[in-house]
Amino acid sequence: MDTFLKLYVLQNVRGIGHKTIFKLDRQKLDGIETGQHLYELVAELGSNNARIKTISIEEIMDLLDKAKKIAEKHDRLSIRTIHLFDKEYPDSFKVIPVPPIIIFAKGNISSLKEPGIAVIGTRNISPYAQKVGQRIGEIVAENGLTVISGLATGCDTAGHVGCLKAGGTTIAIVATPLDQTYPEENIPLEKQIIENNGCIISEYPVGMPGNPYFFIQRDRLQCGLANGVIVVETGHTGGTWHAINGCKKLGKPLGCFSFTREHYSRFMHSLGNKQLIEKNEAFALYDKVSLQKFLETCNTMPPVLF
Structure with a gap:
C-alpha cells in the first residue's frame, strides 16, 4: 500500500496529529498492506492516547477509498504527492510547530530544497x-x-514577476487545491512559474472546498520554507501579519521596505512597515545595498524540531 494512502487515513482520524505520526515506527508503517492493518494501528495508538477517537473498520475503509480517489485525480492532473517520509520533503518545513504531513506539488519539486526568501x-x-x-x-x-510567495494579487504577484524577470526560480504556496488558481487572473503567472523551473504547492487535495482559514495556514509554510522574510508593504492589520508573527517565532530574519513620510501619509496600508521599523522588529530596507546586507543574514536555518 502506498505511504500516501496510509498517512492520509491517519491524519484524518481525530486525535492523530503530526507528533504522533512523526513518532511512528517506520517498519511498522511500511508493513501495513490492508485496511485491517490500518484499523489495528489506529486501535493501538488509541489504547495509548485517550484523545484519539475510536473509529470503526468501515470508517477506515471509507477514508482509504477516498484517499485512492484523490491519488487517481492527482495522477491524471500530473500533481505530485510528497509526504513527510519522502526524500523530496523539505527539511525546512520541520522547523515549524505544525509541519504538513502531506503536500501536493506541480512543477520542479527540487526547488523546494533550495534556499529562498519569502x-x-x-x-x-x-x-x-x-x-x-x-x-x-x-x-x-x-x-x-x-x-x-503566495500567488495573491499585490505584493505576492510583484515578487513572483520580479524574480521571473531576472531569470530566477520562484515558488508559490497556495491556499487552494492545485486544480484551482486563485485569483484566476494569475493563471498565466502560475503557468510561467512552472515553465521557468519553479513550483506550486498546496496542502489541500483536489476536490477540497475552499476555506478562508487555509490562507492563514498557508502563511506558516511560507515562513517555514524561507530562510528569511521580506515585507514589501503592509498595514497595521491584515493577513501579512500571520507570516510576520510566524517569522518572529521561528527566529528568522525579517526585512521590511522603508517608505518616505509622504508615502506613509498617503497610503494607510503601508503603516505596518513604519511600525515594524520604528520598533526595531525588522531590518529596514532602502536600496540594493541594504537588501543585499539583509540577504547575507539569511544564510542559516534554525534546527529542525522533529
Missing part, C-alpha cells in the same frame, strides 16, 4: 510598492535565491 505583503498594493516588490524579486533572484 516576499510578502498586502493585496492592496500602492503603485510605488509594486515597483519596489518587483525590484526586490529581481535582486533576490540575482543573488541566487528562490523567491517564495
Whole structure:
C-alpha cells in the first residue's frame, strides 16, 4: 500500500496529529498492506492516547477509498504527492510547530530544497510598492535565491514577476487545491512559474472546498520554507501579519521596505512597515545595498524540531 494512502487515513482520524505520526515506527508503517492493518494501528495508538477517537473498520475503509480517489485525480492532473517520509520533503518545513504531513506539488519539486526568501505583503498594493516588490524579486533572484510567495494579487504577484524577470526560480504556496488558481487572473503567472523551473504547492487535495482559514495556514509554510522574510508593504492589520508573527517565532530574519513620510501619509496600508521599523522588529530596507546586507543574514536555518 502506498505511504500516501496510509498517512492520509491517519491524519484524518481525530486525535492523530503530526507528533504522533512523526513518532511512528517506520517498519511498522511500511508493513501495513490492508485496511485491517490500518484499523489495528489506529486501535493501538488509541489504547495509548485517550484523545484519539475510536473509529470503526468501515470508517477506515471509507477514508482509504477516498484517499485512492484523490491519488487517481492527482495522477491524471500530473500533481505530485510528497509526504513527510519522502526524500523530496523539505527539511525546512520541520522547523515549524505544525509541519504538513502531506503536500501536493506541480512543477520542479527540487526547488523546494533550495534556499529562498519569502516576499510578502498586502493585496492592496500602492503603485510605488509594486515597483519596489518587483525590484526586490529581481535582486533576490540575482543573488541566487528562490523567491517564495503566495500567488495573491499585490505584493505576492510583484515578487513572483520580479524574480521571473531576472531569470530566477520562484515558488508559490497556495491556499487552494492545485486544480484551482486563485485569483484566476494569475493563471498565466502560475503557468510561467512552472515553465521557468519553479513550483506550486498546496496542502489541500483536489476536490477540497475552499476555506478562508487555509490562507492563514498557508502563511506558516511560507515562513517555514524561507530562510528569511521580506515585507514589501503592509498595514497595521491584515493577513501579512500571520507570516510576520510566524517569522518572529521561528527566529528568522525579517526585512521590511522603508517608505518616505509622504508615502506613509498617503497610503494607510503601508503603516505596518513604519511600525515594524520604528520598533526595531525588522531590518529596514532602502536600496540594493541594504537588501543585499539583509540577504547575507539569511544564510542559516534554525534546527529542525522533529
